[in-house]
Amino acid sequence: MKIEKYNQRLLAVLGTVGVIFLIVALIAFISITIMEHRRYDDDVETGILSDEKIEELQKENKREQVISYENPRLIDTINSVYIIPVSHKTLNEQEDISGLLNLNKSSSSYKPSDTRYSRQYYGAFNNLIVYNPKNGMNKKLFDKRVNFNLIKTEYFEDDILLLMNVSEKDTYKDGVINLKDFKSLYVYSLTKKELKKVGIEGMDVFNFKFLNNEKNLTIQFGVDKNKDGQFEEYNEPTLIKRFDFNSGKLTDIIDEKISSELQKTLEGTKK
Structure with missing residues (x-):
């Protein structure tokens, strides 16, 4: 009799511990999912400010974002040519445009690879510099305000x-130029x-x-x-075209x- 009561209590304790463990695991899973979702949203939102927002800031002689340089990436080993992605940071508080940027990049221990194949670099970029240390040449690719997250x-x-x-x-009219836009x-x-x-006006690559x-x-246009x-890939169609490089x-x-x-x-209209 005592053994049966002991077993019942043991099972009750184990059952309670199991339920608590499942609840904690479920809460942890939900928390991680929410954090990942928020992080994704933050990544999408790290675009540059829209032209309308920029006009408002300029009227007050203010800025809200500053440029930030990434480490050089060696893309041509033979000719020693690098690319330097230009990203941006959104300040916690607006500052006067006349203020100093104080952008001093420390040296890096980055060791480039000489592998030859297709490569990709991810980030939140607003320009790209092609740099050749042999002749001191550096060339920026864009003369206008842009945003991109991939360099291939x-x-x-x-x-x-x-x-x-x-x-x-x-194009999405949410106040920023980012990956939600065409x-x-x-x-x-x-x-x-x-x-x-x-590109095609009014469509998304x-x-x-x-x-x-x-x-x-071959290019898919949304x-x-x-x-x-905004192009929504889950319920809006794509068309495909061929781009002749030459x-x-x-x-x-x-x-x-x-x-x-x-x-x-x-649609069933052809029988």
Whole structure:
């Protein structure tokens, strides 16, 4: 009898401990999920201020964001060419534009790799500098206010291309220029020292991919069906085009007749 009571109490204690453990684990999971979601939102929101916000600040001779330099990345080992991404920081308090920036970057122990292949760098950028320490050359790629989070380097036998998916306008009208806004693809040739823009007005460059052994690209454009200034990949469609690197022309890959037939088949109007 005593043994049965002991077993019952033991089971009750173990059951209580198990329930407490499950509750704690559930709370921890929910907390981590919320933190990850907030961190993602913060990453998306780290864009540059919209033109309207900038105009308001300039009227008061104020600024809210300052430039910040990333460590150099070696992209051309033979010619010793680096890129220096330019990011930005949002200040806790606005400051006078006439104030000093005090931007002194300490030296880095960064050791570049000489690996030759496609590479990607992630961050919150508003410009990019191409730097050659041999001749002291440094060239900024953009003369206007932009925002991007990815720098992709693609290696060819005769060239190295830098690719950036860039937002230029606050199309979503939320006060910042960031990844929620429409993006265009910019391609910079290290050999030709030329920057090309690829985009369609009112559409978003959603994805791109090089054709096999070519500099030509296939590009997915997001269609803003509800006209809210943002492409929503889960319920808005994409179309695909081919970009000819040499001519700079965009052409349809799927002809209009096939697209029409596919749509009619989907919606059931073609029997």
